[in-house]
Amino acid sequence: MxxxxxxxxxxxxxxxxxxxxxxGPSPGRAxxxxxxxxxxxxxxxxxxxxLLGLFVLLPLAWAVWISTQDTDGFGAGTFVGAxxxxxxxxxxxxxxxxxxTTLFTAIVTPASMALGLGAAVLLDGALPAxxxxxxxxxxxMAVSGVATALIGVxxxxxxxxxxxxxxxxxxxxxxxxxxxxxAAFTSVVLVTLWWRVGFNMLIYLxxxxxxxxxxxxxxxxxxASAWQRFRYVTVPMVGPASFFLLVMNVIYSFQVFDxxxxxxGGGPRDATSVLVTYAYETGFVTRDQGYAAAIGVxxxxxxxxxxxxxxxxxxxxxxxx
Amino acid sequence: xxxxxxxxxxxxxxxxxxxxRRVRALRTGAAVVxxxxxxxxxxxxxxxxxxxxxxxxGGQLRLWPRELTLANVERVLTAFPVVTWFxxxxxxxxxxxLITVAVNLLxxxxxxxxxxxxxxxxxxxxxxxxxxxxxxxxxALFRLVTELxxxxxxxxxxxxxxxxxxxxxxxxxxxxxIPRELVEAARIDGAGHLRVFLQVVLPLCRxxxxxxxxxxxxxxxxxxxxxxxxxxxxELFTLPIGLLYLQGQFGADYxxxxxxxxxxxxxxxxxxxxxxxxxxxxxxxxxxx
Numbered sequence: 348m349x350x351x352x353x354x355x356x357x358x359x360x361x362x363x364x365x366x367x368x369x370x371g372p373s374p375g376r377a378x379x380x381x382x383x384x385x386x387x388x389x390x391x392x393x394x395x396x397x398l399l400g401l402f403v404l405l406p407l408a409w410a411v412w413i414s415t416q417d418t419d420g421f422g423a424g425t426f427v428g429a430x431x432x433x434x435x436x437x438x439x440x441x442x443x444x445x446x447x448t449t450l451f452t453a454i455v456t457p458a459s460m461a462l463g464l465g466a467a468v469l470l471d472g473a474l475p476a477x478x479x480x481x482x483x484x485x486x487x488m489a490v491s492g493v494a495t496a497l498i499g500v501x502x503x504x505x506x507x508x509x510x511x512x513x514x515x516x517x518x519x520x521x522x523x524x525x526x527x528x529x530a531a532f533t534s535v536v537l538v539t540l541w542w543r544v545g546f547n548m549l550i551y552l553x554x555x556x557x558x559x560x561x562x563x564x565x566x567x568x569x570x571a572s573a574w575q576r577f578r579y580v581t582v583p584m585v586g587p588a589s590f591f592l593l594v595m596n597v598i599y600s601f602q603v604f605d606x607x608x609x610x611x612g613g614g615p616r617d618a619t620s621v622l623v624t625y626a627y628e629t630g631f632v633t634r635d636q637g638y639a640a641a642i643g644v645x646x647x648x649x650x651x652x653x654x655x656x657x658x659x660x661x662x663x664x665x666x667x668x
Numbered sequence: 669x670x671x672x673x674x675x676x677x678x679x680x681x682x683x684x685x686x687x688x689r690r691v692r693a694l695r696t697g698a699a700v701v702x703x704x705x706x707x708x709x710x711x712x713x714x715x716x717x718x719x720x721x722x723x724x725x726g727g728q729l730r731l732w733p734r735e736l737t738l739a740n741v742e743r744v745l746t747a748f749p750v751v752t753w754f755x756x757x758x759x760x761x762x763x764x765x766l767i768t769v770a771v772n773l774l775x776x777x778x779x780x781x782x783x784x785x786x787x788x789x790x791x792x793x794x795x796x797x798x799x800x801x802x803x804x805x806x807x808a809l810f811r812l813v814t815e816l817x818x819x820x821x822x823x824x825x826x827x828x829x830x831x832x833x834x835x836x837x838x839x840x841x842x843x844x845x846i847p848r849e850l851v852e853a854a855r856i857d858g859a860g861h862l863r864v865f866l867q868v869v870l871p872l873c874r875x876x877x878x879x880x881x882x883x884x885x886x887x888x889x890x891x892x893x894x895x896x897x898x899x900x901x902x903e904l905f906t907l908p909i910g911l912l913y914l915q916g917q918f919g920a921d922y923x924x925x926x927x928x929x930x931x932x933x934x935x936x937x938x939x940x941x942x943x944x945x946x947x948x949x950x951x952x953x954x955x956x957x
Contacts (some may be wrong), residue, residue: 385784387861392790395775398831403797406808413808420811466702474695482705482944486710488951489940491890493908494929497915498709501716501922509712541709546951553952572705602803605892609912623803623893630807631897640807654799 464546777838
């Protein structure tokens with residue numbers, strides 16, 4: 348039923364930033380090949396570069412331009428300069444979305460990493476049917492965000508949901524998962540964790556393969572307790588994987604859409620509204636596309652900031668190591 | 669060896685074995701709990717999808733249903749063009765994956781085996797696009813596909829989704845592992861770059877191709893935000909968009925919604941379990957998503 352090869356590839360994860368990849372084409376030899384080789388190279392690259400240029404880089408520049416327009420998406424808009432950005436400053440829903448996105452990121456990132464590491468340590472040790480457990484834990488990765496969110500709607504339904512059924516059966520008061528803002532936010536976070544922990548576990552599991560048993564032996568001889576071995580051997584040794592996951596989780600959380608859009612649509616009363624759901628609403632429901640583009644640009648700047656930190660840190664790490 | 673086993677080796681004799689058993693039992697118990705939490709929502713989806721309407725409405729749903737029915741599945745199949753949506757998903761996922769894998773392999777070959785001006789710069793440009801998901805540029809992308817005249821067609825979904833550098837890094841890494849001498853020998857024998865790529869490099873890349881293909885398939889099959897914007901006509905919907913549409917129509921009919929969720933999720937879950945090795949490698953190495 349389950350594949351026995353649930354273990355990730357033995358090789359440690361490539362957590363380094365692209366630039367840190369040291370195996371460039373033979374650095375000792377001449378950097379430049381023949382003109383024919385260059386022509387061949389550009390030909391091989393052309394399809395990829397054309398697609399990326401047309402569908403990623405061009406829309407990126409265009410998005411910045413649209414953000415200076417007042418437009419409904421049909422026909423030419425009017426140039427309004429920085430008006431859209433000025434409007435953002437006094438837009439309550441926008442700020443609510445910024446706060447929610449930040450809060451979501453601040454909860455989901457550490458929680459999914461901690462749970463992922465815990466699960467990885469658990470499933471790295473001696474255990475019957477280890478492969479089966481690993482397969483089960485990464486299974487949510489195969490489920491689409493929409494289906495995940497709809498299962499969430501089903502489970503968290505405050506009138507007929509199975510979760511409230513269980514809570515009430517335990518004699519506790521039911522929770523207003525849909526009508527209560529904080530409860531709705533919590534339900535979105537819980538569903539996201541269910542969906543995302545498997546990925547975090549997978550990366551940590553790969554990283555744990557690179558931690559030598561002799562380190563634990565040495566720590567044990569020095570009288571370290573199980574917790575101390577975890578804290579002072581495991582955690583530092585999976586540091587690069589943690590850093591990689593930190594970046595990936597933060598970027599994912601900034602851009603969260605599927606789960607929130609389907610589960611709550613940003614409600615009740617903007618309690619779960621995040622930047623991307625708000626941008627979607629403005630761009631494609633109220634069709635204020637210039638404004639939506641401005642929200643997109645804000646999101647881009649946030650993402651760039653995180654990416655910059657990633658680059659800086661990985662450069663520094665290269666120098667240190 | 670794990671931390672728990674270490675504890676065991678340091679403890680003396682008889683106590684050791686008892687302790688060993690206890691730790692193992694604890695670990696197994698924890699693993700079972702975690703697995704149950706993970707599986708419970710999926711189990712619940714299946715139960716609700718296969719429960720009778722009376723049981724669903726009666727409010728006395730049991731964790732183990734008394735009778736199973738395919739009524740929900742049948743209702744969904746007759747009320748919505750599910751088969752068409754399924755076909756759309758298959759077509760879009762396959763075409764997108766084929767394009768993106770081919771394009772990324774070609775680029776990976778160039779970056780790994782060929783020397784040319786601007787190699788590093790172009791590589792960094794390609795990689796930087798990975799940090800730019802469609803959410804950031806959706807308005808402009810919508811305008812672009814409208815201008816190109818493909819808005820509302822399959823291509824409006826396929827082309828922007830295929831425009832991904834996600835495989836370039838992986839492909840370059842993998843192809844760097846192919847000895848340059850092999851490529852150069854073929855070149856000296858008079859083979860052009862395309863022939864070297866097709867006949868020397870590609871046959872060595874089978875595991876890589878499998879990883880890239882499955883990763884792309886998974887991503888495209890489950891994609892939501894962009895298809896939601898790019899597709900307007902009901903008949904062109906993919907499964908995730910159809911699922912949302914159906915939920916809008918069916919509202920609180922959880923039996924129907926879950927029956928369709930089950931239909932949309934099953935192919936990828938099965939594929940995921942069967943070809944787990946490739947998916948795991950893809951995630952572990954590239955960390956996309």
